């Protein structure tokens with residue numbers, strides 16, 4: 001007989017209780033009860049990030065937990081949720097990571113307005129025995145569009161809404177379809193919702209379709225993160241669990257609906273005022289949104305189901321909150337160069353034939369595109385999760401308390417944390433700064449190994465006491481003296497290796513694009529860094545560690561959330577939607593794993609240059 005346990009979740013400010021079957025691990029119990037926690041490896045026991053503090057009845061710590069957790073953590077009741085199996089009632093303390101820093105802003109945009117869809121007010125004359133056209137004809141005549149498509153489900157609505165008397169109607173119309181009709185009540189502006197679905201975060205922009213202005217933004221962590229931090233973990237969750245892909249699809253669509261509802265209510269709008277949605281994101285997120293199985297993108301030859309732009313209505317993707325709303329999905333280029341990069345190319349005008357430009361978006365994958373004389377070459381490299389905080393012993397995302405910058409001034413190491421909170425870990429930008437300082441001052445050598453203090457620069461001489469041994473391992477401590485052992489944040493040799501692999505992948509990708517386009521770094525007019533990480537990093541640190549070729553340093557510009565701004569532009573303008581299709585047609589994708597010589601370029605990029 002199944003036994004049930006009581007699980008109490010203590011979030012500090014609130015608590016929640018649910019019943020769960022005994023014998024399953026905490027990670028699964030939390031997922032089943034819609035209380036996902038950070039689990040970058042998707043519950044495989046490799047990332048060590050699903051830490052929870054638990055009291056109550058659980059299986060004893062596994063070997064994996066003993067290797068991932070310190071003695072002090074184990075003594076304090078810290079467990080890995082994906083390893084600890086429920087044997088009785090428990091109480092779990094969870095750190096709320098909702099206050100993450102999410103990139104919302106981007107480059108300013110200016111477009112002509114011809115939105116994905118708009119509402120048109122029409123007056124329908126009444127019918128009589130001598131003049132009785134059918135309702136569909138009356139609507140088409142009223143809109144002066146003889147061939148407008150009208151779905152069966154909309155005809156069902158029409159059959160209940162129209163009558164033989166005169167009526168004023170508000171029709172939501174796309175380029176070729178009547179998407180919805182309602183009885184006209186009052187004249188209010190049309191709005192649209194542009195969405196950037198990132199693997200880590202989702203940002204939605206409420207856009208006034210008359211003025212073109214963004215009137216509200218709503219941003220949240222992607223709730224799919226509970227199934228893995230990166231797209232590959234989520235694909236494997238979808239493959240290994242019956243209904244896994246459906247669960248991931250439901251998560252993304254319900255979160256989209258919930259975010260839309262949030263902004264609609266906040267602005268006091270009627271739901272029907274939202275007459276169009278545009279969505280950009282990586283190819284795998286677009287597959288999950290559409291309810292498609294993305295598995296083949298994860299194995300050679302990395303084939304997506306679709307990459308073209310796609311129009312549908314909300315109901316087709318299961319958007320229960322607004323089923324009749326037209327939805328436009330931007331085109332992608334390949335399995336690992338998605339609609340987010342197409343949006344970025346649109347925002348940064350990569351098709352401009354007069355300029356040579358490079359767009360780089362660094363996340364778990366580093367995606368990049370190089371344009372020259374209007375021809376675009378793009379590729380994607382597996383940068384690994386280091387810059388997103390995973391795979392690094394004390395790595396965290398951009399959350400309160402994350403060390404986001406590190407400086408060495410007058411021989412003193414200074415750290416800064418997000419929201420000036422007590423340090424709880426280090427995020428990508430802080431990691432880059434720390435490694436840059438270590439490279440510049442000889443604390444690590446060209447091969448990435450910790451050097452002997454006698455080889456350090458005089459500027460770093462005062463940091464010798466930061467080289468310590470913790471749990472039998474040589475580490476460089478970032479937090480100041482006086483920290484409790486369990487709060488001492490450090491970088492170990494393996495962390496440096498992870499950074500090396502990530503930076504080498506990005507550097508090699510850029511070098512390969514330049515070589516294949518016959519372009520030198522000097523010929524590049526602008527380098528656009530897109531995305532949350534790109535926006536926070538310091539140019540000097542990125543160049544010092546060799547993430548970007550040093551000749552490009554003076555040309556670096558921060559472009560912000562180009563995926564979000566591109567989605568806004570596509571929502572507003574037919575010209576921009578057409579440009580997205582042109583970008584898709586013109587961009588040539590370079591599959592690096594099939595390219596002779598890429599491995600050599602990667603290996604050449606792996607060392608550090610002081």
Ligand code: FES
Nearest residue numbers: 039043045048082
């Ligand atoms: S170790 Fe538990 S989710 Fe990664």
